[in-house]
Amino acid sequence: MAIEAYTGDGWLLTKLEQLINWGRKRSPWPLPYGTACCGIEMMAALASSYDMARFGAERPSFSPRQADVLIEAGTITKKMVPVLKRIYEQMAEPKWVIAMGACACSGGVFRTYSTLQGIDQIIPVDVYVPGCPPRPEGLIYALLKLIEKIEKDHPLRKKAIQLKGELQHGT
Amino acid sequence: MALKHDILKVLGNNALSFDESAGCLFVEVPKDEIIPSLKILKSELGFDFLSDLFGVDNSALYAKKAKKSKKDENNEEQADTLSSSLPRFEVIYLLLNLTTNKRLQVRIRVPEDDLTVESATSLWKAANWPERECYDMFGIKFKGHPYLRRLLMWEEFPAHPLRKDYPLEGMGEERDMKYEPEGTGHWT
Numbered sequence: 001m002a003i004e005a006y007t008g009d010g011w012l013l014t015k016l017e018q019l020i021n022w023g024r025k026r027s028p029w030p031l032p033y034g035t036a037c038c039g040i041e042m043m044a045a046l047a048s049s050y051d052m053a054r055f056g057a058e059r060p061s062f063s064p065r066q067a068d069v070l071i072e073a074g075t076i077t078k079k080m081v082p083v084l085k086r087i088y089e090q091m092a093e094p095k096w097v098i099a100m101g102a103c104a105c106s107g108g109v110f111r112t113y114s115t116l117q118g119i120d121q122i123i124p125v126d127v128y129v130p131g132c133p134p135r136p137e138g139l140i141y142a143l144l145k146l147i148e149k150i151e152k153d154h155p156l157r158k159k160a161i162q163l164k165g166e167l168q169h170g171t
Numbered sequence: 172m173a174l175k176h177d178i179l180k181v182l183g184n185n186a187l188s189f190d191e192s193a194g195c196l197f198v199e200v201p202k203d204e205i206i207p208s209l210k211i212l213k214s215e216l217g218f219d220f221l222s223d224l225f226g227v228d229n230s231a232l233y234a235k236k237a238k239k240s241k242k243d244e245n246n247e248e249q250a251d252t253l254s255s256s257l258p259r260f261e262v263i264y265l266l267l268n269l270t271t272n273k274r275l276q277v278r279i280r281v282p283e284d285d286l287t288v289e290s291a292t293s294l295w296k297a298a299n300w301p302e303r304e305c306y307d308m309f310g311i312k313f314k315g316h317p318y319l320r321r322l323l324m325w326e327e328f329p330a331h332p333l334r335k336d337y338p339l340e341g342m343g344e345e346r347d348m349k350y351e352p353e354g355t356g357h358w359t
Binding site: 081082111112113114 | 323324325332337338339340341342344345346347
């Protein structure tokens with residue numbers, strides 16, 4: 001809905017949750033976490049010919065404090081686990097995670113002592129992108145799927161449930 | 172083989188055996204004589220650049236060979252000596268002469284019960300990280316190394332993963348979440 005279409009003094013009626021979701025889904029700022037070849041595809045997706053900024057991923061945020069979507073593109077070694085977990089914990093709510101590529105989804109071809117078998121073992125993942133590496137279109141499709149997910153979210157209801165729980169437990 | 176000649180001249184009895192593969196010369200020296208040998212090769216023959224240094228675990232290869240020669244019944248004695256007498260590990264030094272562009276591989280054999288090798292960091296600074304990697308992957312300790320710590324795996328990792336008796340998929344080691352004490356500002 002374009003606000004310019006409404007003229008004069010009037011009312012605009014919507015649900016607060018929908019308004020919040022509308023804002024959130026149009027600015028999923030990504031935190032690029034490229035650890036392998038998927039990182040190159042992610043760069044291509046962010047650069048001019050694919051231009052992920054069209055869907056609101058306007059500015060790749062290299063600080064976890066200002067990012068909404070963690071794009072985990074590449075292999076995660078077990079040595080890297082605390083770093084990834086810490087980066088995720090440093091991100092402010094609301095936050096989402098895209099696991100890009102076979103390695104991030106499941107460990108990929110590296111079924112070895114040094115490789116984490118899928119990042120969902122340590123952080124929650126919203127969208128998985130298969131491929132080795134996936135094309136930039138794949139990542140953009142994942143972002144669109146994530147936007148669909150954000151659209152269906154109930155941020156206030158979640159907050160209410162959380163508050164209720166805190167009241168019951170007296171914290 | 173002028174190079175072989177020169178090596179024999181400077182190393183003398185320390186050159187235990189020679190081998191050639193893909194136009195590159197191998198020379199085996201005794202484990203305790205490695206640093207003097209490398210020093211002579213560096214100063215006399217001009218091998219002034221250490222390209223790489225790595226370990227090899229030959230246990231699986233020896234077992235395979237022993238099994239193969241046991242099949243030909245008559246070789247039984249030879250098979251037993253092969254699996255028991257040869258030391259398990261090797262450390263290989265890849266040297267390069269930057270003036271003549273000649274390469275040389277120096278090899279020592281390291282038995283499992285004596286895993287200490289003299290460090291080459293006194294001759295080449297470049298030996299620092301490869302020796303740490305070798306220690307990490309095979310458990311070969313380098314005496315005189317300035318900072319012998321694991322290079323690839325994390326500090327608490329209990330095994331040496333490139334040894335042939337270590338399973339490829341690991342033994343379920345996980346790195347624990349460990350926050351550093353307030354204010355140190357770096358990862359251990």
